Each structure stands twice: as structure tokens, then as C-alpha cells.
Amino acid sequence: MPAPLRALRAGASAALSTTLGALLPCPACGARRAGRMGLCTRCRRRACRPQRRGEALWLGPYAGPLGRAVRALKYRGATRLAGWLGERLAREVADAGWRPSVVCAVPLHPSRRRRRGYDQAWLLASGTAAALGVPCRPLLERRRATPSQASLSRAARLRNVAGAFRSDPVPGARVLLVDDVLTTGATAAACREALLEAGASLVRVAVVARSERSPAASPAATPPHVPLRGRPAGRS
Numbered sequence: 736m737p738a739p740l741r742a743l744r745a746g747a748s749a750a751l752s753t754t755l756g757a758l759l760p761c762p763a764c765g766a767r768r769a770g771r772m773g774l775c776t777r778c779r780r781r782a783c784r785p786q787r788r789g790e791a792l793w794l795g796p797y798a799g800p801l802g803r804a805v806r807a808l809k810y811r812g813a814t815r816l817a818g819w820l821g822e823r824l825a826r827e828v829a830d831a832g833w834r835p836s837v838v839c840a841v842p843l844h845p846s847r848r849r850r851r852g853y854d855q856a857w858l859l860a861s862g863t864a865a866a867l868g869v870p871c872r873p874l875l876e877r878r879r880a881t882p883s884q885a886s887l888s889r890a891a892r893l894r895n896v897a898g899a900f901r902s903d904p905v906p907g908a909r910v911l912l913v914d915d916v917l918t919t920g921a922t923a924a925a926c927r928e929a930l931l932e933a934g935a936s937l938v939r940v941a942v943v944a945r946s947e948r949s950p951a952a953s954p955a956a957t958p959p960h961v962p963l964r965g966r967p968a969g970r971s
């Protein structure tokens with residue numbers, strides 16, 4: 736098939752999937768239609784309660800509509816949500832006065848990415864970078880697969896991810912690291928360390944949802960090298 740025709744067909748099928756997806760139930764409430772943003776208007780209004788602590792910000796708590804949106808993005812292929820969530824993250828980053836020179840994502844291990852078919856954090860990072868008008872680059876690489884963090888204590892999480900990441904050289908870069916969920920901050924801390932070792936001058940973290948499930952999620956229990964402390968700077 737000639738290239739222009741292929742492009743036309745790809746464009747048409749993307750438009751069709753957006754239109755059909757808008758008719759599906761909202762993944763956060765199941766009660767209304769998802770709409771073109773991938774989440775109904777009511778859930779979009781209720782999902783975000785942005786918070787900022789030190790060098791990290793997040794859109795709201797994992798419990799509730801935002802967590803359901805993240806699970807739909809991560810496990811049920813609702814990739815359309817990444818655009819809206821990325822734009823919301825970009826708005827918070829701009830409001831915080833942060834001026835990253837490059838955006839990157841916490842990477843999935845390639846084997847997990849192959850199984851899922853996409854990397855949700857990369858989609859979020861791309862959406863954020865596009866809205867900020869800065870490049871999104873795959874700077875980080877997972878050197879080894881790490882067992883799921885979900886059932887681990889904070890100390891075990893830190894051991895689990897220590898040295899698990901490697902970064903391309905980024906001399907002097909102001910990096911914005913994007914991920915879907917922040918629990919203890921152990922993964923973000925390991926990524927941040929790799930980026931600083933690779934020459935970044937500053938690493939800030941923007942995450943969709945903060946999970947409070949783990950007792951280690953309280954700011955006092957956050958690893959000292961993850962800049963999550965300080966006063967909440969959220970707006971209601």
C-alpha cells in the first residue's frame with residue numbers, strides 16, 4: 736500500500752478508535768460515557784487534588800477516581816487517558832514554576848513492556864512533555880527486572896531497586912521524571928540517583944497518583960534522598 740494511503744488509514748483508524756472509545760463507560764465510575772478525554776467530566780473534576788512536596792508533585796490520591804484511571808491505563812489498555820493526565824501534570828509543573836529541559840519516564844523492564852504492549856509511564860511522560868513543549872527522551876534503562884514492589888516494606892523496596900537503573904549522559908539537564916504511581920518513593924529515588932550520576936543538575940518528579948496504602952508513604956518515612964518533604968503545596 737502506498738505510504739500516503741497507509742497514513743490515511745492509520746489516521747482514520749485512530750480517529751475511529753477515539754470516537755468509539757468516547758462512547759465506552761468511564762473507567763473511573765462506569766456510570767457515564769468516558770468522553771474524548773477518556774474519563775467523564777465529573778470524574779475529571781473530582782479526581783485531581785494536586786499536592787507538591789519539595790521536588791515532587793502528584794495530581795491526587797490513588798484511592799478514588801484517579802487510581803481507577805491509572806489502573807485502566809495500566810492494565811486495561813485505556814491509553815487515551817495518558818494525553819489528558821499528561822496535560823494535567825504539565826499544568827501543575829508550570830504552576831509550580833518548574834522549567835525542565837527534558838522529560839523522561841520511570842522505565843518498565845523490556846520484558847514487562849513486551850507483555851503489556853506499551854509503557855504507561857512513557858505515554859504519560861510524552862503527554863507531559865508535549866504539553867510543556869520540551870523533549871521527552873528515554874534516558875533511563877532498567878538494568879534488571881525487579882520483583883513487584885506492591886507487597887514489600889519500605890526497606891525492602893529500597894533494596895529491591897537500588898542500582899536497578901542506568902541513565903544516558905545528561906550533563907546539566909533539568910530533568911522531570913514522570914511515573915504513574917508514587918508509594919514510598921524508592922523507585923523514584925533510584926532513578927533520580929542514576930540521573931544525577933549521569934550529570935543532571937536537577938531532578939524533579941511528577942506523578943499521577945500518590946498511594947497512601949503503605950505506612951511508609953508518610954513524608955516522615957520517605958527516604959532522605961527523595962525530596963518529598965516540606966509543606967504540602969496543593970490547591971483544592
Ligand SMILES: [Zn+2]
Binds near residue numbers: 766767774776
Ligand atoms: Zn466517571
